[in-house]
Amino acid sequence: MNPAQQAAVQATDGPVLILAGAGSGKTRVLTSRIAWLLDQRLARPWEILALTFTNKAAREMSERIAQLVDGSVRDMWVGTFHSIFARILRREAEFLGYGRNFTIYDSDDQLKVVQDCMERLSLKNGQLNPKRVRSAISNAKNAMLDPDTFATSDSGFIHEKLSDIYRDYAIQLKQSNAMDFDDLLLKPIDLFRAYPERLKVYQERFRFLLIDEYQDTNQAQFEVARLLAQEHANICVVGDDDQSIYGWRGADLRNILDFERTWTGTRIFKLEQNYRSTEVILEAAHAVVSRNQSRHPKRLWTQNGRGELIPLLVGEDESLEAALICRRILEHREQGGSLRDVALLYRTNAQSRALEEAFMRHGLRYQIVGGTRFYERREIKDLLAYLRLLVNSQDTVSLLRVINTPRRGIGDATIAQARAIFQREGLSFLDGVERFELLAELGRGAPGRLVEFGKLIHDLRSLMDSGKPTEVLELLLEQTRYIEHLEAEGPEGKARVENVRELQAALQHYEENSELGLAGFLEEVALVADVDGWDDKEDHVTLMTVHSAKGLEFPVVFVTGLEEGLFPLAGALDDPLQLEEERRLFYVAATRAMRRLFLCFARMRRRYGQAGGGMPSSFLDMIPEELLDRSQAGRLLGSGLRGSWRDAQASWQSDPHTKPGEPVRGGTPSWKPAPRVTSPPPPARPGFAGGELELDPAELPPPSRKPARADSKLGADRERAALLNQYSPFRKAEPVRDPSSQLAEIADPADLFPGAKVLHETLGKGVIIHLTGFGGETRVSVRFESVGVKKLVARLAKLRLIG
């Protein structure tokens, strides 16, 4: 351990701020510090509270502590903010008028409540959009504004309506015995303020508080930490202002920048030696982030050596960008590297699609982290909603979700009437269902169906009390005939059934390893993050957003989609604060790399299916020339053309943070606000082209946008397909000369690619639109001439490639 690290570990008394740059051994310091506290008998395990942002980070921390000290980790509270405070809230629920079986609402559930409130307040078709409302409520909560305070914080018609909805929303949640994510941080504050003696209990208990990724805390987290630590002032926070990337979620950089002012007597330790990356990588990352105004000045250094230059990979479009990356990965593997070494990072989840297709085509194993999550799939949410309703009978969102799923003839009209009746009688929905006489006015069929539903829930609940969680789920599936319901959906349903099986397996696993039952399972499920599902043991390339990648490291990293408007994102371009966050995001991305960093972009990228222009990211301009390797791209993307990027950009983008005296090469001095010009269009850049292709991409035919109607361009498509496939280890695409003259073999799923023309035994000719690889099964969307678009399982579809 270096002297700075050692000092940080041993400064056990009073407030401590550890400014830990990327790769500076932050986790090591944090865990050693805990081990030190225990070794020196300064603290006993249960007196330590360590808070992280992801379960993965928490797990890693626990494991590493366990290696340092023996055994006693079990009594220590190490977990995410959300899980730790959920735990505290369950214990203290009665003080807040909640039941300890409260449900945690995710953002989907929140939206349902908001919509319900808006309907009730007749604001459904106004200018307020439910998602906006949801985010307004969330922002209010992050700023610790309750409905009353929020109401007086601003004025105007819209704000008034927002306040009304927020107030109703809070009431609905309470009535449903439910808390949203934000509540998990806010309610503890309410509790501690209203019941100082409860606060005291936790203050006494947690004499040592440690917080990881402190730069990402919001005001509520700041406050709850302050409350807990104010007694002993043994608060140690670790963070890096350059890695604050959750501003949009309410993270407040001031928390870390002002820490020493909040806590008198703060000792600050700076960890600036990086053990992860090469000098080249660090310099590139620094070149971008150092333009920010809001940061502690600092500079990482390393003894890892200079390292290799950063290749620039330029693809004609997103598919070719992906193909170039695949080629590099294949090279890496040929040189004895493992796929596990490699990560692809992107700004938005939508970018994963083109990359995924390329990986499939090249036969490279990959795992996408994030995107649509398992627990957010419809079939999973349906079943979880049943289980949630069993645990918490007041959970309205879940009730409304399952009451007519699968269809049992209880529609909106019935529900609305029944709700009205029960409300009048002061009954909860499920209680009301048991009062048959009240239901008479609902007409002929409805009462019976409602009672039947009530009985279903009743039976399931009795089994929950006596049996195992897996048995409950089994009975649920049986009674609702849910599997049959899914199977009736056709091929789509088959995959959903698989997901249900996975849920059963997950529940079984939980049951075998925990005592906490159904309620515990639901809590765990509610609080998983995308990264938590990431499997770092398997040999595959990892694809994820930059946000998900924080805290991770990989020997080889590709940062993709470095186009102005994508990374940095368009919405951030004219807001200095957001632009700073984008730069930090780039900094995070680049500093994930240990040995090798690649920067990639595409000259053209389809968005919403429409072609869009890709100007190289302004970040690329900030990186000193001598760090980049344009040896291959350089043929066409040479120094002479560099200015033209900037010229083009300068005409429509100004960079408010470029310091005077540091004019950007070839551009207008940008501290003088550049006029926002919409025309003329950026100058054409002939021959500004594609990376490392051996074929000159300038001679490449443009990709046809709509393969289905591209008959006249078939030749072009074929050539393009050949290019895309040229690196495939399995096969060289060999287009059939005359489609009608011969019947091709049934294609191996790995041979299929978007744009390929195929022949199906019964459905006839079609064109592949795209491929997906969920659950290890390649699925293929084909637009058939006869029947339109069909989704098929590639393995079973017996498709033949035709010319």
Add this chain to the structure above:
DNA sequence: CTTCGCTAGGTTTTT
């Protein structure tokens, strides 16, 4: 009450 077909809007990032 359900089903079908159309359209508008969505892609920032997530506990």
Add this chain to the structure above:
DNA sequence: CCTAGCGAAG
């Protein structure tokens, strides 16, 4: 381009 969500018809 894709899909969720809405309105109209059965």
